[in-house]
Amino acid sequence: xxxxxxxxxxxxxxxxxxxxxxxxxxxxxxxxxxxxxxxxxxxxxxxxxxxxxxxxxxxxxxxxxxxxxxxxxxxxxxxxxxxxxxxxxxxxxxxxxxxxxxxxxxxxxx
Amino acid sequence: xxxxxxxxxxxxxxxxxxxxxxxxxxxxxxxxxxxxxxxxxxxxxxxxxxxxxxxxxxxxxxxxxxxxxxxxxxxxxxxxxxxxxxxxxxxxxxxxxxxxxxxxxxxxxxxxxxx
Numbered sequence: 001x002x003x004x005x006x007x008x009x010x011x012x013x014x015x016x017x018x019x020x021x022x023x024x025x026x027x028x029x030x031x032x033x034x035x036x037x038x039x040x041x042x043x044x045x046x047x048x049x050x051x052x053x054x055x056x057x058x059x060x061x062x063x064x065x066x067x068x069x070x071x072x073x074x075x076x077x078x079x080x081x082x083x084x085x086x087x088x089x090x091x092x093x094x095x096x097x098x099x100x101x102x103x104x105x106x107x108x109x110x
Numbered sequence: 111x112x113x114x115x116x117x118x119x120x121x122x123x124x125x126x127x128x129x130x131x132x133x134x135x136x137x138x139x140x141x142x143x144x145x146x147x148x149x150x151x152x153x154x155x156x157x158x159x160x161x162x163x164x165x166x167x168x169x170x171x172x173x174x175x176x177x178x179x180x181x182x183x184x185x186x187x188x189x190x191x192x193x194x195x196x197x198x199x200x201x202x203x204x205x206x207x208x209x210x211x212x213x214x215x216x217x218x219x220x221x222x223x224x225x
Contacts, residue, residue, distance in 0.1 A: 034213060043116070043203045043216035044154070087153075095142050095207055098214055100154040 009105040020073040022088030031090040116217025133204030139184035140206035148201040194224040
């Protein structure tokens with residue numbers, strides 16, 4: 001199974017953009033790149049996903065490298081509510097099981 | 111839309127008793143659900159895949175006789191922790207595939223404490 005690598009932790013100042021990187025050098029052509037985040041004491045929530053093109057939604061943007069071996073989740077203006085663990089995951093289909101790595105723990109400084 | 115409701119949100123039970131956790135898809139049908147366990151400061155660990163109308167598929171190292179999973183309908187999956195012990199104390203989370211998309215929605219989790 002293709003694996004992802006993320007920094008263990010990152011810090012951001014409130015109101016500033018945050019770029020969360022993810023490396024997935026063994027990604028296959030059919031793998032979708034997904035991002036989830038988990039706030040303290042809650043279940044994870046879906047953030048965004050993409051295949052080849054960059055994606056935007058109300059929560060974030062996803063920038064995918066041309067060779068697809070890395071991607072970056074962009075939070076345009078970090079708020080205190082964005083402090084969470086962010087997980088980058090590769091999935092092939094709707095019914096693939098999601099295997100979570102350690103993720104990146106994002107701290108937002110007021 | 112695509113909400114998964116998980117109950118209870120927390121439970122305390124005595125060692126040796128059994129506890130049932132419910133996971134319901136509120137506004138969609140979930141043919142496949144997943145159960146995770148999470149210890150403090152750790153990532154989620156997949157325990158099993160629950161398919162409606164068939165036996166669950168357990169991940170390696172997960173005791174199927176201890177963690178009973180039932181997925182009898184398209185909107186309900188249950189996890190029963192049998193003969194619970196303090197080491198079973200953990201945060202249990204279910205998830206289901208979002209119809210028409212490629213993402214998943216997760217329950218809010220159940221904090222189990224065995225005393």
